[in-house]
Amino acid sequence: MPNIPAGAKTPQDHKPEAFKPKVEKVDIELPDGTDDNGDPQTRTVPGRRVTMPVTVGGTIDVEVPDEALDDFEVLDDIRAVQDDNDASRLPSLLRRLVGDQYRDVLKALKGPNGRVTTEAGSTFVMDLFAALSPNS
Numbered sequence: 669m670p671n672i673p674a675g676a677k678t679p680q681d682h683k684p685e686a687f688k689p690k691v692e693k694v695d696i697e698l699p700d701g702t703d704d705n706g707d708p709q710t711r712t713v714p715g716r717r718v719t720m721p722v723t724v725g726g727t728i729d730v731e732v733p734d735e736a737l738d739d740f741e742v743l744d745d746i747r748a749v750q751d752d753n754d755a756s757r758l759p760s761l762l763r764r765l766v767g768d769q770y771r772d773v774l775k776a777l778k779g780p781n782g783r784v785t786t787e788a789g790s791t792f793v794m795d796l797f798a799a800l801s802p803n804s
Contacts, residue, residue: 687727689799690719696731698767718799722776723788730766730773732800739764746797755786758793765796 696715703709715733722728736742745761748754763770777784777792 687721689721689795691799692717694731696733698733716800718796720792720796720799722792723779723784726776728773728776730769730796732765732796733767736765736767737800755790758790762789762793762796765793765800 694715694717695712697710697712700709700711713733713735715731715736717729717731719727719729742761742764745757745764748757749761762773766773773792774784774789777788779785779788
């Protein structure tokens with residue numbers, strides 16, 4: 669067996685394969701107010717379930733309604749992130765995409781210190797967008 673010097677670079681074909689998010693089309697139940705008796709109502713919309721890697725290992729499934737991608741305010745958040753390098757818009761963008769699952773995502777992204785790093789949060793949002801729009 670050859671003696672490999674410390675700090676030698678690993679050939680690209682020997683690196684572990686990066687996790688590729690799994691995307692599937694699903695119908696999503698969304699809250700839609702209440703009926704005359706005060707009971708919660710829902711509506712069913714098309715969307716996608718995306719299995720994403722998380723900070724502490726493992727994965728989380730998030731459901732993104734198609735209508736969340738057809739949102740004028742999402743475009744403004746995307747523009748601010750891309751053109752102005754305004755990372756402060758990423759939490760808003762994530763909340764618009766995953767809705768009620770926002771807190772679950774943050775919980776899954778927390779590191780050992782109980783915080784979500786800017787890198788972990790921004791990577792998650794960008795990877796989620798890449799999974800939802802693979803040709804963009």
